[in-house]
Amino acid sequence: MTGGYQTDKVTRLETNLDDSSPEILGATMDKLFAAGALDVWFTPIHMKKNRPGILLSVICEATRVEPIADIIFRETSTFGLRTEQVVRLKLERRFETVTTEYGEVTVKLGLKDGRVVQVSPEFESCRAASEKSGQPLRSVYAAATRAYADRS
Amino acid sequence: MTGGYQTDKVTRLETNLDDSSPEILGATMDKLFAAGALDVWFTPIHMKKNRPGILLSVICEATRVEPIADIIFRETSTFGLRTEQVVRLKLERRFETVTTEYGEVTVKLGLKDGRVVQVSPEFESCRAASEKSGQPLRSVYAAATRAYADRS
Amino acid sequence: MTGGYQTDKVTRLETNLDDSSPEILGATMDKLFAAGALDVWFTPIHMKKNRPGILLSVICEATRVEPIADIIFRETSTFGLRTEQVVRLKLERRFETVTTEYGEVTVKLGLKDGRVVQVSPEFESCRAASEKSGQPLRSVYAAATRAYADRS
Amino acid sequence: MTGGYQTDKVTRLETNLDDSSPEILGATMDKLFAAGALDVWFTPIHMKKNRPGILLSVICEATRVEPIADIIFRETSTFGLRTEQVVRLKLERRFETVTTEYGEVTVKLGLKDGRVVQVSPEFESCRAASEKSGQPLRSVYAAATRAYADRS
Amino acid sequence: MTGGYQTDKVTRLETNLDDSSPEILGATMDKLFAAGALDVWFTPIHMKKNRPGILLSVICEATRVEPIADIIFRETSTFGLRTEQVVRLKLERRFETVTTEYGEVTVKLGLKDGRVVQVSPEFESCRAASEKSGQPLRSVYAAATRAYADRS
Amino acid sequence: MTGGYQTDKVTRLETNLDDSSPEILGATMDKLFAAGALDVWFTPIHMKKNRPGILLSVICEATRVEPIADIIFRETSTFGLRTEQVVRLKLERRFETVTTEYGEVTVKLGLKDGRVVQVSPEFESCRAASEKSGQPLRSVYAAATRAYADRS
Numbered sequence: 001m002t003g004g005y006q007t008d009k010v011t012r013l014e015t016n017l018d019d020s021s022p023e024i025l026g027a028t029m030d031k032l033f034a035a036g037a038l039d040v041w042f043t044p045i046h047m048k049k050n051r052p053g054i055l056l057s058v059i060c061e062a063t064r065v066e067p068i069a070d071i072i073f074r075e076t077s078t079f080g081l082r083t084e085q086v087v088r089l090k091l092e093r094r095f096e097t098v099t100t101e102y103g104e105v106t107v108k109l110g111l112k113d114g115r116v117v118q119v120s121p122e123f124e125s126c127r128a129a130s131e132k133s134g135q136p137l138r139s140v141y142a143a144a145t146r147a148y149a150d151r152s
Numbered sequence: 153m154t155g156g157y158q159t160d161k162v163t164r165l166e167t168n169l170d171d172s173s174p175e176i177l178g179a180t181m182d183k184l185f186a187a188g189a190l191d192v193w194f195t196p197i198h199m200k201k202n203r204p205g206i207l208l209s210v211i212c213e214a215t216r217v218e219p220i221a222d223i224i225f226r227e228t229s230t231f232g233l234r235t236e237q238v239v240r241l242k243l244e245r246r247f248e249t250v251t252t253e254y255g256e257v258t259v260k261l262g263l264k265d266g267r268v269v270q271v272s273p274e275f276e277s278c279r280a281a282s283e284k285s286g287q288p289l290r291s292v293y294a295a296a297t298r299a300y301a302d303r304s
Numbered sequence: 305m306t307g308g309y310q311t312d313k314v315t316r317l318e319t320n321l322d323d324s325s326p327e328i329l330g331a332t333m334d335k336l337f338a339a340g341a342l343d344v345w346f347t348p349i350h351m352k353k354n355r356p357g358i359l360l361s362v363i364c365e366a367t368r369v370e371p372i373a374d375i376i377f378r379e380t381s382t383f384g385l386r387t388e389q390v391v392r393l394k395l396e397r398r399f400e401t402v403t404t405e406y407g408e409v410t411v412k413l414g415l416k417d418g419r420v421v422q423v424s425p426e427f428e429s430c431r432a433a434s435e436k437s438g439q440p441l442r443s444v445y446a447a448a449t450r451a452y453a454d455r456s
Numbered sequence: 457m458t459g460g461y462q463t464d465k466v467t468r469l470e471t472n473l474d475d476s477s478p479e480i481l482g483a484t485m486d487k488l489f490a491a492g493a494l495d496v497w498f499t500p501i502h503m504k505k506n507r508p509g510i511l512l513s514v515i516c517e518a519t520r521v522e523p524i525a526d527i528i529f530r531e532t533s534t535f536g537l538r539t540e541q542v543v544r545l546k547l548e549r550r551f552e553t554v555t556t557e558y559g560e561v562t563v564k565l566g567l568k569d570g571r572v573v574q575v576s577p578e579f580e581s582c583r584a585a586s587e588k589s590g591q592p593l594r595s596v597y598a599a600a601t602r603a604y605a606d607r608s
Numbered sequence: 609m610t611g612g613y614q615t616d617k618v619t620r621l622e623t624n625l626d627d628s629s630p631e632i633l634g635a636t637m638d639k640l641f642a643a644g645a646l647d648v649w650f651t652p653i654h655m656k657k658n659r660p661g662i663l664l665s666v667i668c669e670a671t672r673v674e675p676i677a678d679i680i681f682r683e684t685s686t687f688g689l690r691t692e693q694v695v696r697l698k699l700e701r702r703f704e705t706v707t708t709e710y711g712e713v714t715v716k717l718g719l720k721d722g723r724v725v726q727v728s729p730e731f732e733s734c735r736a737a738s739e740k741s742g743q744p745l746r747s748v749y750a751a752a753t754r755a756y757a758d759r760s
Numbered sequence: 761m762t763g764g765y766q767t768d769k770v771t772r773l774e775t776n777l778d779d780s781s782p783e784i785l786g787a788t789m790d791k792l793f794a795a796g797a798l799d800v801w802f803t804p805i806h807m808k809k810n811r812p813g814i815l816l817s818v819i820c821e822a823t824r825v826e827p828i829a830d831i832i833f834r835e836t837s838t839f840g841l842r843t844e845q846v847v848r849l850k851l852e853r854r855f856e857t858v859t860t861e862y863g864e865v866t867v868k869l870g871l872k873d874g875r876v877v878q879v880s881p882e883f884e885s886c887r888a889a890s891e892k893s894g895q896p897l898r899s900v901y902a903a904a905t906r907a908y909a910d911r912s
Contacts, residue, residue, distance in 0.1 A: 003674035012690070016801060018178075019880065021229075023171040023579055024593050026202035027586075029656060041624060041661065042204040042654035044196030044348075046356045046802035048789060049883075050178035052194040052206050053801065059690070066763035069849055074592050077173075077880055079870045080850040082772070082819075089677055090688040110687045120627065120685055123479055123657075130483075136530050137480050146450045155370035164386070168497060171576065175883055176897050179890075181352060193320060193357065194350035196652075196804075198498035200485060201579075204654045205497065211386070218459035221545055226896050229576055231566045232546040234468070234515070241373055242384040262383045272323065272381055275353075275783055282787075288834050289784050298754045307522035316538070323783040325837075327731055328746050330778075330810035331738075333504060345472060345509065346502035346812040348652075348804030354786035356802040356814050363538070378744050381781075393525055394536040414535045424475065424533055427505075427631055434635075440682050441635050442628075475631040477685075482626075482658035498660040500652030500804075506634035508650040508662050508806045533629075602906045611826035620842070637808060649776060649813065650806035667842070697829055698840040718839045728779065728837055731809075 004113040005089040010038060011062050012086050013069065015078045016045065018053040025054060028075040035071055036064045059086075091118055098151065100143035102133040107148050119148050156265040157241040162190060163214050164238050165221065167230045168197065170205040177206060180227040187223055188216045211238075243270055250303065252295035254285040259300050271300050308417040309393040314342060315366050316390050317373065319382045320349065322357040329358060332379040339375055340368045363390075395422055402455065404447035406437040411452050423452050460569040461545040466494060467518050468542050469525065471534045472501065474509040481510060484531040491527055492520045515542075547574055554607065556599035558589040563604050575604050612721040613697040618646060619670050620694050621677065623686045624653065626661040633662060636683040643679055644672045667694075699726055706759065708751035710741040715756050727756050764873040765849040770798060771822050772846050773829065775838045776805065778813040785814060788835040795831055796824045819846075851878055858911065860903035862893040867908050879908050 017025070025042065032040045039059040047053035056076065060068050062085075069081055091110030098107055106125040110118030121144035130137040169177070177194065184192045191211040199205035208228065212220050214237075221233055243262030250259055258277040262270025273296035282289040321329070329346065336344045343363040351357035360380065364372050366389075373385055395414030402411055410429040414422030425448035434441040473481070481498065488496045495515040503509035512532065516524050518541075525537055547566030554563050562581040566574025577600035586593040625633070633650065640648045647667040655661035664684070668676050670693075677689055699718030706715050714733040718726030729752035738745040777785070785802065792800045799819040807813035816836065820828050822845075829841055851870030858867055866885040870878030881904035890897040 003677065005677065010690075016799060017174070019173045019175040019883075020594075021171045021173055021597075022169075022199065022203035022205045023201075024597070025204060026170075026199075027579075027583060027593050029202050033656065039624060040656065041663075042202075043651060043663070043803060044204060044654075046350055046354065046804075047174065047178075048354065048793065048800065049175075050181050050194075050350065050352065050354055051174035052177060052196060052350045053174045054204050055801075055803070069763065069765065073851065073870070073872070073877055075594065077594075077878065079853060079868070079878060079880075080848050082770075082846040082848055084692070084844070084846050086690040086692050088688050088690055091681065093687060108687070110681070112681070117681055118685065118687060120687075123483075123627075127483060137483050138476075138531065138533075141477075141480070142446075142449055142453070145446055146453065149446070149450065155373065157373065162386075168495060171579075173898075173901075176901070179883075179887060179897050185352065191320060192352065193359075195347060195359070195499060196350075198500075198654055198658065198660045200489065200496065200658065202654065202656065202658055207497075207499070221459065221461065225547065225566070225568070225573055227898065229574065229898075231549060231564070231574060231576075232544050234466075234542040234544055236388070236540070236542050238386040238388050240384050240386055243377065245383060260383070262377070264377070269377055270381065270383060272383075275323075275787075279787060289787050290781075290835065290837075293781075293784070294750075294753055294757070297750055298757065301750070301754070307525065309525065314538075321782070322786075323781045324746075325749075325779045325781055326777070326807065326811035326813045327779040327809075328749070329812060330807075331731075331735060331745050333810050337504065343472060344504065345511075346810075347499060347511070348502075348812060351782065351786075353783075354789050354802075355782035356785060356804060357782045358812050379746065381746075388540070390538040390540050392536050392538055395529065397535060412535070414529070416529070421529055422533065422535060424535075427475075427635075431635060441632050442683065442685075445632070473630070474634075475629045477627045477629055478625070478655065478659035478661045479627040479657075481660060482655075485658050498658075500660060502806055502810065502812045503630065503634075504810065505631075506637050506650075506806065506808065506810055507630035508633060508652060509630045510660050598902075598905055598909070601902055602909070605902070605906070611829065613829065618842075641808065647776060648808065649815075651803060651815070652806075692844070694842040694844050696840050696842055699833065701839060716839070718833070720833070725833055726837065726839060728839075731779075 006092060008088050009085055010059050010088055011065050012084045013058040014082045015056050015072060016047060016053055017056055017076055017078060018047045018051040019077045024075065031071050031075060032058055032068060035067050036060060037068055098144055098147035100147045102129040102135055102140050102143055105129050105140065105144040107144055119145065121145060154241055158244060160240050161237055162211050162240055163217050164236045165210040166234045167208050167224060167232065168199060168205055169208055169228055169230060170199045170203040171229045176227065183223050183227060184210055184220060187219050188212060189220055250296055250299035252299045254281040254287055254292050254295055257281050257292065257296040259296055271297065273297060310396060312392050313389055314363050314392055315369050316388045317362040318386045319360050319376060320351060320357055321360055321380055321382060322351045322355040323381045328379065335375050335379060336362055336372060339371050340364060341372055402448055402451035404451045406433040406439055406444050406447055409433050409444065409448040411448055423449065425449060462548060464544050465541055466515050466544055467521050468540045469514040470538045471512050471528060472503060472509055473512055473532055473534060474503045474507040475533045480531065487527050487531060488514055488524060491523050492516060493524055554600055554603035556603045558585040558591055558596050558599055561585050561596065561600040563600055575601065577601060614700060616696050617693055618667050618696055619673050620692045621666040622690045623664050623680060624655060624661055625664055625684055625686060626655045626659040627685045632683065639679050639683060640666055640676060643675050644668060645676055706752055706755035708755045710737040710743055710748050710751055713737050713748065713752040715752055727753065729753060766852055768848050769845055770819050770848055771825050772844045773818040774842045775816050775832060776807060776813055777816055777836055777838060778807045778811040779837045784835065791831050791835060792818055792828060795827050796820060797828055858904055858907035860907045862889040862895055862900050862903055865889050865900065865904040867904055879905065881905060
């Protein structure tokens, strides 16, 4: 614990890609999540010889480094990866269900020292309510936020 | 002329690329300039299915649209291009040579209504002086800017 | 009117910048707004010779093109601008004041065919309430959105 | 026809977003494609007051402008859209099936003056073969490209 | 000291944001600087489910990690931060005042082994001189650079 | 060795630039590679005061940190650099020559545990064959990939 936050240690994997097609990278993202990546993202970068390259970043548990590296070497054109240890500061997570005019929605709560400091309607739950009700997604978010606030 | 600026009409060609490798795009840029493109640039974009794509933009004279389109279809994976007419406002251009402590440097001048409003040391000329003198490129730029200011 | 939306015609000015410093561009944005630009933004682009350039875009009324072009030529290093006419589809705008637990906040409403379809707490008003109350900005936004929903 | 290319006219819709969450924008992309958009993409832009905004761009037929504008106003926080007519240069499209060591794959062909100038394995078809065979997606692409080349 | 450079150790905090609005992020940047951040910046990233997200990065002294983390958890929607120690190589800094045709301007000097290797007109000082004189900001920069060079 | 991958330790140097011109940064990239950098890239970032800045990143051997830092301080406007140690996971590299209808092309192979897992036509070799034959670069890539596959 650091200042009331939970901490853990994870690994960041990174590689610069200048000869992989975006179409294949999009599909690679799905495979990395399926293999247990905690997060995956792309950053547009400028590489040598006027190449509009992509920096692929993955966060994972130390135990998942090898299978995730295997996927990156398999699916992309890279010959090397960079790895670093990073420390995370985290809120404790809890889920609750609230009732809105669009149906029930799950809300993700973040706690510090046992106190709720973060309230975030859960995306898939909001999307389901949005599709069922035919109302805009952001209206469902606003309703879920309001419903949580009103019950507290 | 619009408010003292010269005007002309050029064509902008654009295409969204989600299955071309950056390595090949970098080389395509050179070919487009060689075929008479006035400017070529890449913009990183987010395309469907999590694809970190590239928007390729080219500015050219209307008479060069066809050969430039041919290069794009040949070198990249696109099946279509968007074209638009755009009007340019331009300064009149003139080149002068100034003497600096790093040797002679070409300066590009931009004029509006016959008056110099833009002074820009010419890149290749500065790079040559930088390499010959072993001094930083930006020192050459600053010297060329100063030399022009002092002579005026 | 197109499908219940208001329409008008504005001009987009654009220029690719590869020899202007970000520090100066940041200050140029302020000057462009001060000269009546309706919107100003920067897009990162990849230009020739490995230059991580910037595309400067400005939207303005046709009558403001000349003074705005003058600022761009004066403050940046460009020798040319591209101009295009664009048609805007717009919501009718109206402002209302709502009362929240953090004080009064202005809400911007967007109407189509006389019906409110967009509700957006006004930024500067939320910031003022946030600073006065010491509460997070997004709490003020949520409260203002909730307050408007509750009164309707 | 322009230089052997097919042409048509489409509309580009654009809006700068500085108060929409990425989570909602991602879902909006899906809705725009479902409503008949020909292409949808996001470009990261720098907006006033240090806002890391997003430029949303949509290409659609003129007849789809209104329903697509309705979705944008409904799902995002915008109060206005910019519209422009653009001319497209296109290859004629044809689809063929090739047999690879990973199974059958659809290949999209682009023709100019009746001659094949573009060969692109179709993404969803490659993904299916990749999943079924357990082989990397890019191996399937390479095999499909090779299979088409060998049959010609 | 490493090769004539001063060194110190600082902390980098990072978080990927996919449900925070740009409007709020812009305001968060100001709060982070006010809380003692040494630097704050945003990088556009591609996150899962087609989300055009933002990577928020902060550099700060180790002693400021907790209050800065508190602001990030308070003002943004994040549930976790990554932290890393980084070593900085730095020039020794000194400030001098030079006299230009636009008034006095502060120049920031960077020294290595007691020798000036970096000369940078100070932004706010240049802006003040630019506003007072009505001359372009970059003219003031060039004049300050020239004034420093002439006095040395 | 980690899971069949070779490993080594390299240094990452980074600096945020908000007062360097893209023209000079492009040339700096070349100088950094010439000084032994293993990789160099630019990432567009949003810095304070609306500055569209650039993050310069360099990967190099620990023994090259000082000469490379010297170039960065000399050629750019920075007053400080961040340094970090990173561990790389790498494939063993080997080069082979294949014969295609466009001439001989070098192919870079990546091996894990003595088995080829990565096959990548070498860019400069493909470019030479493309220029000599007058055929598109990607046709040469496809032919080289196919030639390697057929010989195995």
